[in-house]
Amino acid sequence: MSPRRRGDLEPARRTSAPVFAALGDDTRLSLVAKLSDGQRHSITRLCLGSALTRQAITKHLRVLEGARIVRSVRSGRESLFELDPAPIRQVRTYIDSVSEQWDRALSRLKSFVEDGAPGQG
Amino acid sequence: MSTDRIEKRIDLKAPVPRVWRALTDHREFGAWFGVNLEGPFVPGKVARGRVTHPGYEHITWEAVIQRMEPERLFSFTWHPFAVDTKADYTKEAPTLIEFRLESIGGGTRLTLTESGFDGIPSGRRPEAFRMNEQGWTQQMKNIESHVAAAKRRP
DSSP, X not given: OOOTTGGGHHHHHHHHHHHHHHHOSHHHHHHHHHHTTSOOEEHHHHHTTOSSOHHHHHHXXXXXXXXXXXXXXXXXXXXXXXXXXXXXXXXXXXXXXXXXXXXXXXXXXXXXXXXXXXXXX | OOSSEEEEEEEESSOHHHHHHHHHSHHHXXXXXXXXXXXXXXXXXXXXXXXXXXXXXXOEEEEEEEEEETTTEEEEEEOTTOOOTTSOGGGSOOEEEEEEEEEETTEEEEEEEEEOTTSOOXXXXXXXXXXXXXXXXXXXXXXXXXXXHHHHOO
16 A cells, blocks of 8 residues: 555545446447547437437436436437546546555565565564 | 456465465554554454554554455455545445465465445446456546547547
8 A cells, every 4th residue: 555646546536436337337338439439429329220229228328427427418409418538537547546556565565475574473 | 357346466476375374464464565453354344553654654544354265365345545534435335355365386376356446246236247348447448549539530
């Protein structure tokens, strides 16, 4: 547990669980993949190639919207959806930081068991 | 490969019983991890102690010990690197840390996993999520590179 940069994890920690939960579904992941072209898409376009009903797709989009991964904008009578990459980037940063902490802890464990570092009893 | 998890594998030039002791003896764990633990690890019980890294001694480290299967598996749940003394972590779902030990030619292969970042206990996870073979981190990398590529396009 290296102390460096640990404070930086706090905002990411708070937002990561809902983002992970929202992305924990194949349909929603495929919607995110479609939206990751940076364009705004109508529900009709997002339904293309999917076996799901328009209502089901809409429900999934609302879940993504709730986690702020996706934004909807009105265009005349229809809603267009676009991706906000920030929350996904933030959870990636969070996981990467936790992962780095483990790299450092495991390398301390390695010296501890291999070289008999101080503290060995 | 699984889902929303961190997985690390490290080969140690020390026999399994030595590594097991470094992981599960609270004084030895504390020495390399950087925490001064109050007492031995007991499955089902909270382990607690002060962080020993200079400048971070005001932080209390806490975990709930889950399983101790001698020389095979050691696990605990915690709030990953929880350091904000003002934050109330009790409302958040903890993640699960698992250390698995395997003997390899006199040494030890240690596999560490940390899972549960989505806040959903693994037993209640939807099947589709568990079946997602590429894994979380990879999925997110893919999405990110998609986004980056879209931005580069004229």
